[in-house]
Amino acid sequence: xxxxxxxxQARVMEQLDQAADxxxxxxxxxxxLGKKGELTGILRSMGQxxxxxxxxxxxxxxxxxxxxxxxxxxxxxxLREREKAIKLEKESIDVTMPVEDRTMGAMHxxxxxxxxxxxxxxxxxxxxxxxxxxxxxxxxxxxLNLPKNHPARDAQDTFYVDDNIVLRTHxxxxxxxxxxxxxxxxxxxxxxRTYRVDEADATHSPVFQQIEGLVxxxxxxxxxxxxxxxxxxxxxxxxxxTTRFRPSHFPFTEPSAEVDLTCANCKGAGCxxxxxxxxxxxxxxxxxxxxxxxxxxxxxxxxxxxxFGIGIERITMxxxxxxxxxxxxxxxxxFLKQFR
Ligand code: DAH
Numbered sequence: 002x003x004x005x006x007x008x009x010q011a012r013v014m015e016q017l018d019q020a021a022d023x024x025x026x027x028x029x030x031x032x033x034l035g036k037k038g039e040l041t042g043i044l045r046s047m048g049q050x051x052x053x054x055x056x057x058x059x060x061x062x063x064x065x066x067x068x069x070x071x072x073x074x075x076x077x078x079x080l081r082e083r084e085k086a087i088k089l090e091k092e093s094i095d096v097t098m099p100v101e102d103r104t105m106g107a108m109h110x111x112x113x114x115x116x117x118x119x120x121x122x123x124x125x126x127x128x129x130x131x132x133x134x135x136x137x138x139x140x141x142x143x144x145l146n147l148p149k150n151h152p153a154r155d156a157q158d159t160f161y162v163d164d165n166i167v168l169r170t171h172x173x174x175x176x177x178x179x180x181x182x183x184x185x186x187x188x189x190x191x192x193x194r195t196y197r198v199d200e201a202d203a204t205h206s207p208v209f210q211q212i213e214g215l216v217x218x219x220x221x222x223x224x225x226x227x228x229x230x231x232x233x234x235x236x237x238x239x240x241x242x243t244t245r246f247r248p249s250h251f252p253f254t255e256p257s258a259e260v261d262l263t264c265a266n267c268k269g270a271g272c273x274x275x276x277x278x279x280x281x282x283x284x285x286x287x288x289x290x291x292x293x294x295x296x297x298x299x300x301x302x303x304x305x306x307x308x309f310g311i312g313i314e315r316i317t318m319x320x321x322x323x324x325x326x327x328x329x330x331x332x333x334x335x336f337l338k339q340f341r
Contacts, residue, residue, distance in 0.1 A: 002043065002050070002058060009039055010065055017072050023080050026073060033069060040066055104334075107341040111210060111329060114317045115192055118212055121236045122190045125229065127214065130189045132175035134196070138165045140174035144181070144296050145253040153252050158198035160207075168196035172213035173253060176289075176308055179215060180297035185304050186218040192313070203325045210313035215289070217299065217306030223256070223288055226307035230260060230286065237316070238265040245280055254287025254308060265319065274322075281319060284311040 013033055020026050033039050044062055047055055108116075119129055132140075138149075147154055157170040175191040192212040199205040216225065227244065234242045242265060246258040261282050264275035271277040286309035291301035314329055321340075323329065328336050 003061070005043065006061055006065055009033065010068070013069055014072060017069075017076050020076060020080065022084060023077060026077055026080065030073060034066060040069075104338075105341060107337055109329075109337065110321055110323070110340050111313055111317045113340060114320060115210070115212070115313055117237065118233075118311070118313075118316070119190070119192065121233055122212075122214065124236075125232060127188050127190045130175060130179060130191050131193060132169075132172070132178050132191060134169055134194050135162060136167055136169040136174050138167055140177045141167050141169050141171075144177035144293065145173055146290055146292050146296070147252050151252065153250075160196050160198060169193075170197050171195050171310060172211040173308070173310060175213055176215045176253075177293075177297055180217070180294070180299055185299065185306075186216075187306070188216045188218075190214045201327065203327070204315075206314070206326055206330060208330075212311050212313060214309045214311075215306065216308075217289065217294070217304050219304060221305045221307060223307065226286060226288070226309070229307075230284075230309065234262045237320075238262065241268055246286075249285065249287075251285060251287055253290050253293050255290040257285070257287035260284045260286050260309070266322075274319075283315060283319070284309055286310070 013029065016029050017026070020029060031038065035041065040062055044059070047058055047062075050058060123129065141159075142148070142151070142154060159170050160168040162168065172191050172193050172195060175189075175193070179187060179189055179191075190212055191214075193210065194208055195211050196208055199207050201207065214229070216229070227246065230244045234244050242263045245261040245263075247261065249257045249259040251257040259282055261280035263269045264272060264279050264281050266272050266274040267279065269279040271279045275281050286307065289306040289308050294301040294304060294306070314326055317323065317329065318326065
């Protein structure tokens with residue numbers, strides 16, 4: 002029995018030294034120390050020994066068991082470390098590997114320009130408001146001094162929903178909505194989509210966007226309008242850009258003006274973009290017609306105001322030299338990704 006113990010000791014110690022991984026260790030534990038293991042077997046068979054030899058033998062078996070367990074724990078620590086290192090090695094990531102190319106989105110050029118316009122106007126103290134795109138005839142036309150059968154209605158080819166409801170043909174109805182619900186001083190801009198029955202071509206689309214401005218207070222004059230639009234022009238295109246007012250007619254303003262900006266392309270010298278004139282027409286404006294003030298419940302004896310309406314697509318096309326409006330709504334990524 003003594004010899005058997007010695008041979009187990011010699012064999013197991015060597016096996017432990019050679020065990021390649023923790024699974025091998027576990028295998029050794031089962032065959033030697035497990036319920037049906039060799040040492041356990043020896044303990045069981047001790048009944049066959051003469052009684053005086055049993056304690057000595059029992060002690061030897063237990064010493065060997067302790068020795069094996071200690072060695073096994075040491076070996077296990079070493080192997081665990083090694084296995085961890087292997088695992089980490091396998092999981093390591095090469096950060097220099099090329100990555101899959103993910104397409105980044107970009108702001109639409111009209112959104113870039115609109116953001117810029119809003120920054121300019123809020124910087125001058127304007128509040129941003131919105132109104133509905135499906136609008137009452139009352140706000141889109143009537144309150145703006147465009148009664149039914151007014152010839153100027155023909156200039157705005159209107160999508161009618163029914164006799165009294167239209168898709169707004171401009172952002173001007175928001176002026177009427179604000180004037181009928183607020184008291185001066187009023188200083189608002191209103192961006193949004195507008196609709197007209199138009200064939201889509203290089204400069205037209207049935208859906209387009211405008212930004213409307215309205216200021217009403219005591220002693221507001223045309224020079225306030227001029228100063229506001231000059232400031233707008235300078236912030237949009239830089240120093241040296243100013244406005245030129247040409248007489249025009251809108252039923253809701255009196256007097257009315259078409260407003261040109263210095264051509265940003267040639268700084269006024271005359272080029273292909275401005276057809277040699279040095280000016281580009283970008284918006285309509287004027288002093289709010291006293292009749293409109295009155296219809297909207299504002300006393301025209303006490304208050305005056307100015308208003309303007311700017312085409313967002315037009316400004317965008319000028320700013321980025323976009324030759325055809327269709328690029329703005331086709332959403333061809335080759336066009337859009339230039340604005341990243
Ligand atoms: N509503 C006009 C249009 O759609 C633009 C416009 C002109 C707006 C003069 C105004 C204005 O507020 O005062 O063509």
